[in-house]
Amino acid sequence: MGLLEGRTILVTGVTMHTSIAYSAAQIAQAEGARVIVSNIPRAVGVTRRAVRKLDPVPDVIELDATDAEQLAALPRTLAELGVERLDGLVHAIAYANPERALGGAFLETAWEDVDIALHTSTYSYVSLAKAVQPVLGPDASVVGLTFDATVSWPFYDWMGVAKAGLESANRYLARYLGKDGVRCNLVSAGPLETLAKKAIPGAAGLNDVWGERAPLGWDSSDTTAAGKAIVALLSDWFPATTGEMIHVDGGLHSTGA
Template sequence: MGILEGKNVLVTGVTMTNSIAYKVAEIAQAEGASVVISNFGRALSLTRRIAKKLDPEPAVLELDVTSEEHLAGLADALREQGFDHLDGLVHSIAFANPETALGGAFLSTEWGDVGTSLQISAYSLVSLTRACLPLMGEGGSVVGMTFDARISWPSYDWMGVSKAALESASRYLARYVGEQGIRSNIVSAGPLDTIAKKAIPGSSSFNDIWAERAPLGWDATDTTPAAKAVVALLSDWFASTTGEMIHVDGGLHSTGA
């Protein structure tokens, strides 16, 4: 019996097979969960193609976290897929304009781009959870993804600020939904060669830093360790853990110079 046996899980932001979200969906299914995945806009057709690689093929929802209509209809959309309750929610959503909010443009980024990044990358953790609450009456687990935003990184700029907001939002979410038996945690992964990373100018330099300094070493092509951490947090094995950030980065966060 898998550690997610009988659980219903929504995994957002599934894109390519090299995304953390895809690997989470794959492992969650292997551990016994029923999974629904989501995306929106131009990426939705890609997600529908990628879904065919999962076994069983999960339902794909169109979900734009900036759309009040989509959020208001999410619980009903999940019910239509046979989810009378939801045990787990994986927030794997982030966006910052690579031309104006990343790559060293920090001091010149206008509020419009900053606001978009904050809404999609951080506030959506709360708005998405709120939309799922009608199905989480029996408790559950919310897990978000970050790239350790306790410190600044070259080129990461307003996405770093947005991730810091995400990490803080998760702690506050843990405070306010804990009485409903819902946990909120974050997984901080090291640099992985995903579509999101490739959109960050100069991000390839992160691989060099991790290769040199991570005590356990680091494989930027392997999303499995991060995905396993997410699945573990979705399970009952972390029944009393909330408001936490788990590092899956080969130990680099623990090192100095």
């Protein structure tokens, strides 16, 4: 019997087989879950092609987590798939303009670009959880993805600020959903060769930092460890853990110079 046997999980942001969200979906299925995946409308075709490798091929829905109408319709969309109760939600959604909000442009970034980064990468975590709140089971788990924003990183700029907001929002979401038995946690992975990382100018240099300093070493091409951490948090093996950020980074966060 798998860790997620009998559970239904919505995994957002599945784009390519190299994404952390894809790994989470694949491992969740292996652990017995019914998985539904989503992506923004203009990228859903890419998602459908990526998930053909999964067995069984999961249902794919269009979902823009910054669109109030789509969020309001989400419980109905799930009901049309026969989902009356959701046991887990994986938030793998983030965006900042790589030319104006990343790569060293921090002091020149206009509010309009900051607004997009914060809405997409921070506020959508709360708004998506609110959207599915009516169908969340009594021991449901919400899991988001961050890149440890307790420090600054080269080139990460306003995405780092957005992730810091996400980490704070996670603590508040845990506070307000805890009364319903819903757990809210984040996984902070090291640098991985995802589409999101490739969009960050200069991010390849982080591989050298991890290669030199991570006590356990780090394979930037393998999303399995992050996927396993997500699935563990979705399961009932962390029944009293909420408002937490779990590092899956080879231990780099624990080291000094």
